[in-house]
Amino acid sequence: MSAALARVDVLRFRDFVSRKLGLRYEDGKLDELASVLRERMDTLGLAAFGAYENQLRGQEREELRALAERLTVGETYFFRYWDQFRAFVEVVLPASLRARSGRPVRVLSAGCASGEEAYSLAILARENAAPSGARDVRVLGVDVNRAALEKAARARYSAWSLRETSPEMRARYFRPEGRDFCLDGEVVTMASFEERNLIDEDPAFWRPDAFDVVFCRNVLMYFSPDLMAAVVARITRSLAPEGFLFLGHAETLRGVSQDFHLRHTHETFYYQRRDAPEVARAPPTSPRLEPSVPDSPSLEDSSWVDAIQRASERVLQLSRAPQPAVREAAEAPSVRPVPARFDLEPAVELLRQERHREAMDLLHALPESSRSDPDAQLLRAALLTNSGMLAEAVAMCGEILRKDELSAGAHYLMALCREHAGDRRAALQHDQAAIYLDAEFAMPHLHVGLLARRSHDREGARSELGRALTLLAREDAARILLFGGGFTREALVALCRSELRASERTS
Ligand SMILES: C[S@@+](CC[C@H](N)C(=O)[O-])C[C@H]1O[C@@H](n2cnc3c(N)ncnc32)[C@H](O)[C@@H]1O
Numbered sequence: 246m247s248a249a250l251a252r253v254d255v256l257r258f259r260d261f262v263s264r265k266l267g268l269r270y271e272d273g274k275l276d277e278l279a280s281v282l283r284e285r286m287d288t289l290g291l292a293a294f295g296a297y298e299n300q301l302r303g304q305e306r307e308e309l310r311a312l313a314e315r316l317t318v319g320e321t322y323f324f325r326y327w328d329q330f331r332a333f334v335e336v337v338l339p340a341s342l343r344a345r346s347g348r349p350v351r352v353l354s355a356g357c358a359s360g361e362e363a364y365s366l367a368i369l370a371r372e373n374a375a376p377s378g379a380r381d382v383r384v385l386g387v388d389v390n391r392a393a394l395e396k397a398a399r400a401r402y403s404a405w406s407l408r409e410t411s412p413e414m415r416a417r418y419f420r421p422e423g424r425d426f427c428l429d430g431e432v433v434t435m436a437s438f439e440e441r442n443l444i445d446e447d448p449a450f451w452r453p454d455a456f457d458v459v460f461c462r463n464v465l466m467y468f469s470p471d472l473m474a475a476v477v478a479r480i481t482r483s484l485a486p487e488g489f490l491f492l493g494h495a496e497t498l499r500g501v502s503q504d505f506h507l508r509h510t511h512e513t514f515y516y517q518r519r520d521a522p523e524v525a526r527a528p529p530t531s532p533r534l535e536p537s538v539p540d541s542p543s544l545e546d547s548s549w550v551d552a553i554q555r556a557s558e559r560v561l562q563l564s565r566a567p568q569p570a571v572r573e574a575a576e577a578p579s580v581r582p583v584p585a586r587f588d589l590e591p592a593v594e595l596l597r598q599e600r601h602r603e604a605m606d607l608l609h610a611l612p613e614s615s616r617s618d619p620d621a622q623l624l625r626a627a628l629l630t631n632s633g634m635l636a637e638a639v640a641m642c643g644e645i646l647r648k649d650e651l652s653a654g655a656h657y658l659m660a661l662c663r664e665h666a667g668d669r670r671a672a673l674q675h676d677q678a679a680i681y682l683d684a685e686f687a688m689p690h691l692h693v694g695l696l697a698r699r700s701h702d703r704e705g706a707r708s709e710l711g712r713a714l715t716l717l718a719r720e721d722a723a724r725i726l727l728f729g730g731g732f733t734r735e736a737l738v739a740l741c742r743s744e745l746r747a748s749e750r751t752s
Pocket residue numbers: 265266267317318319320321322325355356357358359362387388389390393441442443444461462463464493
């Protein structure tokens with residue numbers, strides 16, 4: 246028997262899956278979802294979707310288990326994203342051991358799949374948490390997929406799971422058995438696993454100060470924004486003050502939570518829970534972004550702002566459009582930096598006309614309360630940067646970042662100012678933060694590409710300028726206006742192209 250399904254049934258099923266498991270399915274993936282639904286109905290001997298819904302009402306828990314096993318993505322392996330584990334060993338673990346002063350550090354692997362992440366943490370804790378990792382650190386793995394948890398409990402893995410594990414670690418912690426590898430018994434005792442749906446509210450589990458470190462990597466990216474925010478709120482509540490949170494590379498807290506400081510060490514990003522006193526102390530330039538980029542050798546002594554201005558004559562000629570008015574008009578309607586409580590549109594218009602001083606005067610004339618409005622602040626910071634009032638721009642960006650460390654725009658403007666002040670290392674860190682926080686943001690890629698080119702890093706220049714070129718094609722018009730230093734999309738694209746060509750020539 247094969248169940249007949251109407252589109253409306255599949256849509257109802259999608260809604261159920263989204264509410265109960267958090268998983269989001271775009272329209273393009275409805276067929277995939279329909280085939281899982283059909284398979285479940287066939288297995289249960291149900292011909293109509295209504296009958297399946299009745300079954301759900303009676304045995305929701307069991308059915309959710311079956312669905313979780315089919316719908317979740319369990320891809321994982323030992324020591325995945327090694328940089329994050331380095332940060333765990335060298336920053337997070339020592340800080341957590343100190344904070345716990347003798348009591349065990351509690352680590353949660355949320356969405357642990359078949360246990361590789363949890364056991365990687367246990368191995369590293371054992372190696373690094375003297376005197377006895379086994380006593381000092383406890384790792385709990387939770388997941389909604391019971392089959393994956395059973396595999397975690399067996400602690401027996403294929404060579405594929407160990408593809409990023411060094412031969413030394415492999416020899417020390419794994420015993421070959423047939424074609425598989427069995428994990429060291431003592432490491433196994435450091436971790437435990439339980440079935441848990443992150444969507445479920447459970448105040449006892451998510452109680453305050455339950456964990457010191459949470460790894461929740463490559464889980465939230467499948468959730469709808471609302472559910473992601475709810476799960477992050479739960480994690481935040483259960484983290485100890487100044488506890489740490491690691492997300493996957495494609496996941497950020499931008500727009501989701503302002504309860505964390507952004508940390509940047511070991512060439513990776515992670516988060517540390519804010520606490521009120523520390524927020525009050527936070528200096529303006531976000532120095533918690535620790536150095537992660539080596540000093541560039543003998544760069545020319547001029548900033549991107551200068552470089553872009555020098556290039557502008559040539560570039561503007563290249564990019565001068567046959568019908569510039571038409572293109573400007575085409576871009577104008579999508580410019581939307583200001584759905585704000587204050588009418589920023591006149592100031593934006595002045596920015597478009599490069600009448601920066603007048604735009605700032607207009608902003609100044611707005612009600613006092615506009616001073617703390619994030620849109621008005623970002624506009625002010627962009628105007629200050631464009632006008633070369635860099636000390637003031639730094640102060641404004643610092644104010645924005647104190648309230649919202651995850652503002653990609655403020656990090657980018659800060660990068661321009663830092664470079665202008667001769668601090669290329671800090672400039673690169675802020676660019677990297679902007680890129681991490683918003684993978685679609687073209688301007689920091691362009692900036693990093695230009696910096697790389699001027700430090701004769703041909704590969705770096707090629708990859709960043711190429712990325713900027715791709716992103717510029719679809720970059721939001723409002724962002725080009727705010728962050729493009731007075732250049733149109735076409736001018737920036739032409740700049741990217743000519744710099745790419747030049748970097749080929751000089752190689
Ligand atoms: C791609 S794996 C990530 C494994 C590991 N964290 C890593 O990064 O290597 C995603 C895991 O999240 C789990 N997951 C998805 N939705 C979940 C939910 N609502 N509650 C708990 N776990 C969930 C899946 O079952 C899957 O095992």
